[in-house]
Amino acid sequence: MAVDRFPVEAGHIMLFARAVGDPNQIYYDEAYAKTTEPGGTIAPPTFVQASAQFDPDYGLRPKIGQPWFGSGREATGVQRTGGGGGSGLHAEQHYEYHRHLRPGDVLTATSRPGETWEREGRRAGKMTFRETITEYRDQNGELVITARSVGVQTSRPVEQ
Amino acid sequence: MPLKASELAVGQVHEEVVVDNLTRTQIVQYAGASGDYNPLHTDETYSKEVAGYPTAFAHGMLSMGLTGKMLTNWVGDGRLTKFGVRFSRQVWPGDTLTAKATVEAVREEGGQHFVDLALSTVNQKGEEVVVGSASARVDG
Numbered sequence: 016m017a018v019d020r021f022p023v024e025a026g027h028i029m030l031f032a033r034a035v036g037d038p039n040q041i042y043y044d045e046a047y048a049k050t051t052e053p054g055g056t057i058a059p060p061t062f063v064q065a066s067a068q069f070d071p072d073y074g075l076r077p078k079i080g081q082p083w084f085g086s087g088r089e090a091t092g093v094q095r096t097g098g099g100g101g102s103g104l105h106a107e108q109h110y111e112y113h114r115h116l117r118p119g120d121v122l123t124a125t126s127r128p129g130e131t132w133e134r135e136g137r138r139a140g141k142m143t144f145r146e147t148i149t150e151y152r153d154q155n156g157e158l159v160i161t162a163r164s165v166g167v168q169t170s171r172p173v174e175q
Numbered sequence: 176m177p178l179k180a181s182e183l184a185v186g187q188v189h190e191e192v193v194v195d196n197l198t199r200t201q202i203v204q205y206a207g208a209s210g211d212y213n214p215l216h217t218d219e220t221y222s223k224e225v226a227g228y229p230t231a232f233a234h235g236m237l238s239m240g241l242t243g244k245m246l247t248n249w250v251g252d253g254r255l256t257k258f259g260v261r262f263s264r265q266v267w268p269g270d271t272l273t274a275k276a277t278v279e280a281v282r283e284e285g286g287q288h289f290v291d292l293a294l295s296t297v298n299q300k301g302e303e304v305v306v307g308s309a310s311a312r313v314d315g
Contacts, residue, residue, distance in 0.1 A: 027208070030208045031209070033204060034204040034208035034240070035205070035240035035241055035244055036194055036201065036244065039244075039252070041252050051252050052177065052253060052254075053252050053253040059240065059243060060243040060246065061236060061240045064209055064236050065208060065209050065210055067209060067210035068209075075210075075212055075213045076210055076211075077212060083214075084221070086221045086224075086225075090220050090224035102226050105236065105262060106262060107261045108235070108236065108239055108259065108260055108262075109258070110258050110259065112255055112256055112257070115253045163259070171227075173265065175229060
């Protein structure tokens, strides 16, 4: 993932806080936020994941005029070839906060691959894990959040 | 109210119900806010017929976000220095999740006090859906 410009906006923080069911007024009301220790609105701790909105190549967002793998007339708009019926899932997510994000910040994100490993799972068959390290920097080039993500490709749907 | 190192003890627990009867609509809200539109999470037809799951299920990051709400409620705004999780089980519409933080250590580093927490979020059956750790700045 590479994101050239992720503007952190108050309205987006509000929508994100609603989505995680967090009524903390620091995410909704700048006047209230001024009375808190951070002294203004900050973003919830997992907000930076919304950088996906600003990644032009993000694969899990429909692109205008292109086929989408979700359902429409058919159960999927893109017929897959090969594969064993498994899917990509998020296995782990880790954040290190050098500071917390505020509306007005403009971030860049650069990612590099980490380790890759395989494991045989009881419920999902062969699983391939891939690690990605992403650095988020602010408008001054300062590192604000370091993220480590692990994705897993399963060879079949996870048994329930 | 920030936590105080002097008032924290190893083994101390804080827990909250972070969602009661998770709705498909909340999962849709999360897709819209986060930008992760993977149809596994919001598209019943795709999730059942193509991916082979019983129904659409929540984003792992929604369960992390819900766990984070418990954390910031307890340690205070802007206090987290680290937060990491592993998604151990899927979260389904109708689930009720309880997120728990347990004090593992209280330490001082360069004149600043920190608390290290073990995290566990369970569903209504007591099954762990998120396991992780976090660290936060606390007052002396």
